Amino acid sequence: MEVQVLASILGAVVSETGRLVCGCISSTKKNTVMWKSNLRNLEKERKKLMDLWSDAKSRSESEDRDGTSPTNKVIKEWLTEVEEFLVLMESFQAKVKANENKLCRFSLRIRFSRKLSKLLDKIEQLVKAGSFPDEPVNEPVEYIPGPSVEDQTTASRALDELMKILDDDDDDDKFRRIGVWGMGGVGKTTLVKNLNNKLKSNTSLKRPFSIVVWATVSKELDMKRVQMQIAERLNVEVKMEESIERAAGRLFQRLKEEERFLIILDDVWEKIDLDCLGVPQPELQKGSKIILTSRFLEVCKAMMTDVEVKVSILNGEEAWKLFSRNAGEVVSLEHIRPFAEAVARECCGLPLALITMGAAMRGKTMVKLWKHAFNELRSSVPCVGGIKNQVYNPLKWSYDSLQGNNIKACFLYCCLFAEDFSIEVSELVRCWLAEGLIDEKHDFENSVNNGIAVIEILKDSCLLEDGDYEGTVKMHDVVRDVAIWIVSSSPEDEFNFIVRSGIGLSEISEDELSDSIGRASFMNNKINTLPDCEMQCYKASTLLLQGNLPLEKVPESFLQAFQALRVLNISGSRIQSLPPSLLQLGELRALLLRDCFFLEELPL
Known part of the structure; x- marks a missing residue:
């Protein structure tokens, strides 16, 4: 019985050993075939890779001369990776040639096969990554959204x-x-x-x-x-x-x-x-x-x-159509139409004024409101020059008709930003909140929603419009001029803005920074130095300095002059640090430092 068991065990062992030996022999033959096949594939893929490399190199050099591709950086990185790979591949091929007579050894063949397999995987990745798409072909004309003039x-x-x-x-x-x-x-x-x-x-x-x-x-x-x-x-x-x-x-x-x-x-x-x-x-x-x-x-x-x-102003019929379209069905009411026509005439055929006034009077059915609008248009103190007489007064009336807590102040705040500048809605609302122009009795989310609602009111009144990018708004340049005019003609203690944005300044004059300033904007200039002396701007609550790329330093004494500051924006500058006097700004609610790539530290 024991002999039978032992014979059975030995038989199984011999059988398994035979299977493994045969498997090894079969595997060795297979590896030999695969080794030669893989070597041929490697050379084939290498030629394909070199063709792609040559095309990419020519394209990169051409785009270096013309600057016609934002993808050139990706191409250059790929070219470098290919060059590094080719060095490894040449090293491998040299080793294979040096050990050509020894490749019959099973262990050496296995080691080289593994390296060859890795090289094949890498070269396939590089070939796939090297198929760069052609640059998009420009359409001859790109559609630009805007109102039609077909009926004018x-x-x-x-x-x-x-x-x-x-x-x-x-x-x-x-x-x-x-x-x-x-x-x-x-x-x-x-x-x-x-x-x-x-x-x-x-x-x-x-x-x-x-x-x-x-x-x-x-x-x-x-x-x-x-x-x-x-x-x-x-x-x-x-x-x-x-x-x-x-x-x-x-x-x-x-x-x-x-x-x-x-x-x-x-x-x-x-x-x-x-x-x-x-x-x-x-x-x-x-x-x-x-x-x-x-x-x-x-x-x-x-x-x-x-x-x-x-481009001439609209004639009476065209002006009325444009005004009516923006004012809505209310102008067709019998008791409103005479006053609506009078208000439209006061807009002097100016499309912007007609659109703005029409939107401001939309849905108003009380005759007294229309009479008031007409009288205000006629009696407003005119600006210097005919253009201001015909444009500013109608637009100012739209401003005067704004209702609600601080909506007027929110509108005027927008003139601090540079002309044709697309303002991030989130940033604008943050500034309004920091200035206390929006009711903060509710939680933060509701306060932000309140700010967005104010923006929609201003857009509906044609005092703000969509910016060039999603999530932005901007002022029409004439509307912005009117806002600045309103601020400049108001009593000094009411607003007293100083707006010097986007005018190419290289420095800020100390004479401009008086103790009566309420808000100041020097954004989008070329300012490289700020005043480093004792000043008193104790009323200033907003200071906009963003978009001054040459600016590298904020002096200690400069911030000491703005003790009441609530909003400070130094985004897009080269500042490396901020002075300790920043910590003395106890009223500061919004410190904006977007795209300050050189900023290394803040005061502690």
């Missing part, structure tokens, strides 16, 4: 005139630079937006433009900001720290590639040097054109326009 005869006539000028196909190409001018709020931007959108959908041009580029200029010319807008449209990479001259060279080369371009420069206040901007002179690129909008004919002439199209 005056504006439609101007639009048709512009289309006719653009379709000029004479050999002499006489209309290369086109000026669109008219008073603030008359609808120049709206007209040119309609032109842009008509070019997108209209196929009647004899020679379509290969690309149409829109850029907003604004009152205080910031050349780099305009360059960035053009670069974004052209998919050209322009960095903020890059010089204006270098950026201009990139843009110039890119636009020279276009068969026929149209550049639209909106809201121009002074002559712009096209060479400095990076836009080829249209005289040197046949068929290309430039359109600029401005409040001033003199600016058009300075830009050497070949033709000027004046």
Whole structure:
């Protein structure tokens, strides 16, 4: 019995050993076949990788010259990774060749096979990662949201005139630079937006433009900001720290590639040097054109326009239609219509005033309110100059009609921000809360919702509008001018703002920082130093210094002058630290330091 058991055990052992031996022999044959196959695959993938590397290298060098791709950094990182891999691969191949006669050894073959397998995995990853997509092709025209002027005869006539000028196909190409001018709020931007959108959908041009580029200029010319807008449209990479001259060279080369371009420069206040901007002179690129909008004919002439199209105010019928559309059905009521027509007439055919006044009177059915509106429009103290008489008074009445706790103060606070600046809604509400302009009796969430409701009221009154980015708002430049005028003409102890935003300042004058200042804005300038002396600004509750990239230091004595400060914004500067006097600002509720990449420490 024991002999049978032992024989059974030995039989099982021999059987298992035989299976393993046969398996090893089979595995060895398989590895030998796989080894040769994998070597061939490695060489095949290497050739594929080298082709991709060569293409990526050429593309990277081309984009270095032209600055035409925001993905170039990714390509360069991939090129470096490939180069490092090829070094490892060459080292492996050298070792294989050196040990060619020893590869019959099972252990050595296994070790090399494992390394080969890892190399194959890595090379497959690199080949997959090296298939970079082509840069997106620009559409010739991008749609720009805005109200239509189809039902406005005056504006439609101007639009048709512009289309006719653009379709000029004479050999002499006489209309290369086109000026669109008219008073603030008359609808120049709206007209040119309609032109842009008509070019997108209209196929009647004899020679379509290969690309149409829109850029907003604004009152205080910031050349780099305009360059960035053009670069974004052209998919050209322009960095903020890059010089204006270098950026201009990139843009110039890119636009020279276009068969026929149209550049639209909106809201121009002074002559712009096209060479400095990076836009080829249209005289040197046949068929290309430039359109600029401005409040001033003199600016058009300075830009050497070949033709000027004046945007006129609306006639009586058009003005009434626009006013009625914004005021709503209330204007059709028999007892309201005469007063509504009188109020519309007081807006003098100015689209911005008509829209603003119409929105302010929407749904108001009491005759007394309409009479009051009419009398206020007629009796307001006029500003200097005809434009202010026709624009500021109607807009100011919309401000006067704002109801609710501190809504007026919230509106005026917005004029501290730079012209055409898109304000983050969350940041604006935070500032209002810190200033105590929003009721804080409720919890934080409800207080924030209250602030957002105020923004919607101001937007519904056409005193704020959507910004350029989601979650932002901004002021129309004329509305902002009115807000600044209201502040400047108010009693000194009521507001006393000092607004010096976006005007190219390199320093702040000590004379401007008086003890009567309530709120001060020096944002979006080029300030590099702040006053370092004894001052008294004990009433100031807001100080905006964001967007001053050259600013590196905040002196100790500077903050000591602002003991009542509730809002301090130094975002987007090069400051490395803040002085200990920051801790003495006992009223401070909002300290904003976004994009302060060089900031290393705060006082403890």
